[in-house]
Amino acid sequence: MEKQNIQHVLSDMDNTLFDFVHAKVEACAAVVDLIGDGDPIEMLSYFLRGIYGFENLENIEDYLKDKKAFSNDFYSECCAVYEHEKVENVSLYDGVIETITSLKEMGCSFVIVTDADTKNAQKRLEKVGLDKHVDDLIAFDMSGLKKPNPGVFHYALQRSNAVPEKSIFIGDSLRRDIAPAKKVGMVTAYAAYGDRNDHDRAFSFDPDYKLNHISEVLQIIRERNNSIV
Numbered sequence: 001m002e003k004q005n006i007q008h009v010l011s012d013m014d015n016t017l018f019d020f021v022h023a024k025v026e027a028c029a030a031v032v033d034l035i036g037d038g039d040p041i042e043m044l045s046y047f048l049r050g051i052y053g054f055e056n057l058e059n060i061e062d063y064l065k066d067k068k069a070f071s072n073d074f075y076s077e078c079c080a081v082y083e084h085e086k087v088e089n090v091s092l093y094d095g096v097i098e099t100i101t102s103l104k105e106m107g108c109s110f111v112i113v114t115d116a117d118t119k120n121a122q123k124r125l126e127k128v129g130l131d132k133h134v135d136d137l138i139a140f141d142m143s144g145l146k147k148p149n150p151g152v153f154h155y156a157l158q159r160s161n162a163v164p165e166k167s168i169f170i171g172d173s174l175r176r177d178i179a180p181a182k183k184v185g186m187v188t189a190y191a192a193y194g195d196r197n198d199h200d201r202a203f204s205f206d207p208d209y210k211l212n213h214i215s216e217v218l219q220i221i222r223e224r225n226n227s228i229v
Contacts, residue, residue: 006187006221008162009103010153012171013114013121015194017214018092018128027086031060031078035069055120057082092128093194095215100133102218106225109135113156113169117141136160147173148180157184170217172196174205182207187224189217 014020024047028040046059057079064070064078100110111134114121118139125131136159140146143155157164164185171177172194182188182205190207191214209220 004165005225006108006166006168008109008111008157008160008167009217009221010111010113010156010160010162010167010169010181010186012147012169012173012177012191013112013116013124015172015196016170016177016191017096017112017130018090018124019194019196020090020124021196023086023089026089027082027084030081030085031063034078034081035064035067037067037069038063055116087123087127090124090127092130093214095213097129097133099215099218100130102215103221106218106221108221109160109162111136111138111156111160113138113147113152115140115146147176150180150184153181153184153186157186168217168221170211170214174207178207179205189220 011017021044025040025044028043032038032040032043043060043063046063047054047056049059052058060078060082061070061075064075103110112121112125114137116124116139118137118141121137121139122131125134125137138156138159143152145151145155153164153169157167160167165187168187168189169177169181170189170191171181172191174190174195178188178190187209188207189209189211191211193212193214209217211217
């Protein structure tokens with residue numbers, strides 16, 4: 001297929017723009033301190049089980065019950081501490097805002113596509129100051145679908161008035177971001193610098209590009225667009 005100018009940049013949020021796993025570990029550590037027993041990584045593993053979902057607070061309920069520390073009041077207290085610390089410990093990777101600013105100067109839009117719901121995603125974006133820099137936020141409660149369902153990407157492209165061949169998707173998961181984005185016809189850039197998906201190590205897929213720093217997407221787009229006359 002003939003290369004076309006990249007006009008739209010769509011990006012995953014968690015672990016692509018900031019280290020969300022670190023934020024969750026710190027939140028788990030705060031809850032463990034409150035309980036007085038346990039281990040943050042052990043608690044994080046409850047969120048990774050795939051039973052309720054990566055954001056669902058029922059994982060905390062299960063953890064408390066297994067630690068014989070559950071009561072309704074204490075559960076509510078732990079959830080409040082967890083949610084506060086999760087947001088407070090989110091910080092951008094180096095160069096994210098500068099890269100988005102440069103993309104806009106190049107005439108590209110920048111849209112976030114996330115499995116988080118709008119409320120949680122907006123809190124994180126406001127914490128790191130990205131809410132003023134993105135053109136749109138496409139969250140789970142908008143499409144009703146989660147990655148790697150290709151429908152997420154079709155929805156994002158339609159909402160952005162973008163065609164896949166002129167769009168690039170940046171994501172840290174080969175299975176959930178890169179493979180489905182490529183399936184719908186988008187150019188793909190694997191954010192290897194943020195890949196914390198240890199549970200997906202057996203999944204193999206070749207992206208169009210591999211990023212060791214988010215700023216590398218700028219040179220990719222310059223080279224693609226300048227090569228097209």
